[in-house]
Amino acid sequence: MPYETITAQSIAGALGAEITGIDLSSQLTNSQTAEIQQALWDHKVVFFRDQDLTPEDHLRIAGVFGEVYRVPFVKARDDYPDIIDIVKEPEDGDMYNFGGVWHTDASFDEKPPLGSALYSLQSPPYGGDTLFTNMEAAFDALSDGMKDMLSKLTAVHSAERNYGSGGYFTDDDNQSASMTINPDDSGDKETLHPVVRTHPETGNKSLYINPIYTMRFKDMTEDESQPLLDFLYDHAIRPEFQCRFTWTTNTLAVWDNRCTMHFAINDYAGHRRHMNRVTIAGERPV
Template sequence: MVLLNVVASKLQYEPLTVRLGAVVSGVDLRETLDQEIIDQLSDALVKYKVLFFRDQNITRAQHLAFARRFGELEIHPLTQHKEGFKTQDIDPEIMVVESTAKTPITADHWHSDVTWRKDPSLGSILRCIVSPRVGGDTLWADMEAAYEGLDAETKAEIEGLTAMHDWKPFRQSMYGKPGTEQLIKDLKAKYPPSEHPIVRTHPVSGRKAIYVNDPFTTNITGKTREESRELLTRLYRTASVPDYQVRFRWAPGSIAFWDNRSTQHYAVGDFFPEHRLMERVTIAGDRPF
């Protein structure tokens, strides 16, 4: 395949908010891109935190090839056992997220992906194949801005604290299904709870971000869930501040590439029983500090 010798300066970024989110134009993701383009997109990802692309009618192979330019790909260890995340007959690195009238599904809670892993993902590239006629938007929250917005007393309170993260929501969807008892036991042994700082430092920018989320964070290290609840609830709620958010309307061929280290996201479940079909490829990350 011939490299597309696109000059990096031809890339254009249209910010959607002052804080985060930009629509990228001047690039065709069907092509093999020059390293200069990849480097500029990597820098833009750290700056804007979520990059959006329109009218990119790429194949699964092209989706995987583009994602691999940013690092090793991650295979989600649990979604193959969760209803609605289909993996049959496709590359294991591709997560198919499909919602229909019979099997409605969405991630309608603020979260950062797989924080229960020791090395949570760097980011994900989500491609829209079928969008509902109305609704089905996704929102992202800037958790660096959320940290900056904390009062000095709260910043001092959480400095140096860590929290435990667990994949309990996935286990709950598996309980009661035939043949899952041993599987759950094996997965619990392979993926025990992980401990991460409540305030994460971005490995590239050095900026600080709130790094706890309601679905996966269980408690502050050394405290019970009850003892942790008040402080964690305050921190969870920061993702819900509209000033820190960007909202994206999907259409077939739309792509979102987000930095999982500095954002949380929320898939709005306002489109049932409409059909929504997405495919996601995730880039492996490193241990938070």
């Protein structure tokens, strides 16, 4: 995709591009703003390395894409209630890392976030990469019969498995030293979303389900739903639909949460990894 004010270099066939030629700490021109938006719709996840950003810069860049989304259950920074600290300390060893299961952010919400802007304050010396997968490519590669059937289905989403009253984080052993997660029974609430959603900017269709927050298909039991969900998850994370990003300190990534899933790899025990995330509000999936 040709741009006039930035350069985009794809990092994989399916999605993901590194953007250069722009200093995000400066006041952006209208054309720069329009082009980084376009680059996100074109590439689904964009990476800006070597950006020296203050929290205000970080909030301002996220604001290019939409209003801020206040993340439930995860304690925010005391000084910036719209920024969450995603941190794993050396003493956390190989215990659970935030985002370490394939997911799209907060699909349990009636209006899940449009995207997230994740900034690396400290990257480990190796490991801690993030995987992304293209849910439009995954949908496109299905047979017409499967696409047709899925297009008629609705899925039940909930934060229950992670943040609900009996969820993973209610067990003290699963609380890390470094992040505060506050599960409560509002996490048990269920929300309905179409299994196939249409992107409001591009009109493209994508699969919209994920193994953390999708509980079952509407009007079906979990046992009935799970085999098809498992097939779709395996299909969606085929290597050719993915990209893998190796972080360096001071990189900002912005992903489109509506047509991707992501997965934070937990392979840097004994090292510190520190990220800040600003989440961008979205619309009700259709």
